[in-house]
Amino acid sequence: MDATALASRARQSRGREVLPELLALAGDPAAGDDRWQAAASAIELLLWTERPGDAAELAESVITAEADTALAKQDFPFDTALLAADLHAGIPAGPRLRRLAGLPPAGSVLARRLDWLAGRLDGTGPAALLPNHHDWGGAPGALGPVGEALRKQPYATLRPNQRRALWSALESANDIDAARRLRGAGGDDPPSYPGRVWLAGWAVHDGDPAEAERLLLSAAPLWRPYASWDCLPTDLAVEPTLRRAVTPAVWDRYLSGPLGPEASEGEA
Template identity: 40%
Template sequence: MNKSEKIISDARKGNFLADLPDLLEIATRKGGARGPVWEAAAAAVQILFWTGEFAQAADLTQDLIERDGPLGGELCDQSTPFRPALLAGQLYADEPAAPRLAACAERIPDGRYMRRDFEWLSQELPRQGVEPLLPCHSDWGGAVRPLDGVIGAGLVDRNYHELDRKQRRLVWEALSETNDFTRAHQLLTDTGEEPEQYSICLWMAGWYATRGEVEHGEQMLLAAHSRWWPFAKWDAIPDAPVLQPTLRLVVTDKVRDHYLTRPIGPEAQAAE
């Protein structure tokens, strides 16, 4: 692991706030290897989301891309969390995203993923708005969709207690896929068993948020914490709970403290 990855790993032990200054120091370096710089910036941006510093996260993202984008390194193949940093800057810090997306895209060589993504976003943003373009958006409060053709549909009406672990996961996935929160809530109530999948915990938390059931939403976000796993070494902390406006309704002080101070992912597993 490089220095940034070591700091990020330490942050995932519950030291996010303590390690943020070191990550910001590396993220703003102008010399040296660039891989650790963008990795530190990515992790810092995620932590800044949780501390509510959305303007700083957007500024850090734009400064990084303006400086390192023309170099054509690994940064140019990334998306999250830099994409949501610019989007969230509009939603929570009154910093229009489309001009920043377009300006950042100009700093990235033709053909690279980040440039294509940012160009598409700057054009799509006026049509969709910010919220659907942020991570883990769901049709909270929307209609139930048919089960026809959905994987796991044939298991939904089976006795849940007679299903094995894989089948139970498929039941939750089918309910989420069809947006059938009523049945999902009843299943949780009847069994006391929360879904194993991080994304489905977020889906349920959002539904509870739309119903004003903060305590239940809080419970699902706390459950989601133990189910999250980083998809890359720089991935420090899940950010959807504080990016999605609906989920933010159930990000209580208890949830925020839990995410910022408790071990998570592989570091939590190692601590068990």
């Protein structure tokens, strides 16, 4: 079975069942692109099952072996695995990032990303470099002209794409006060996974774990895979603030699925 089929099975609530098959495929030198794609899926499952050290070791081994293949056009979740091992397993990411950055072709997506992370790590620490990290509790930035224009319109009159654009602008600006005013005026929860996760982080910051859990549970049907091998959103498993909202119910909902297109098929 190829990596795409295994990832689909993982999204169908069978992630723990297919993990050994993914790991076997990720270790097969003759598997072609299925090798690094299976490794990507396996890394996500390892992070969700509290094995960040194993996830980073797999990322390091597959980059070492496949750096000059189509893997060089990717960066996620290999970069996340290295950062998560630093934060949650005490395995420094810096030496690995610097070594691995020199393996893919110069100027490739992976080489640039690893080199950039190596340069930023000492100044920021790994947490701030993880996916979906926000400065929860920090001051908001500028909303931008599109966001400002949409914010001034009655929410009920906005088209679905305009609502998504408004919530995206609020999230990018980290403007929780404007988001609260919007919801208080009759606005719904954000219509996208990132927006609800952002609000969940703020709920954690505000000491409202029940609301954080509700938002993460409601975000699950909105999550969509980044690529065919993407089987779980890694942000909830590794970002420290978001991890505090991953209750047993949230853990079970995401790891036991279904998620993504497989969830939509089940609802059809």
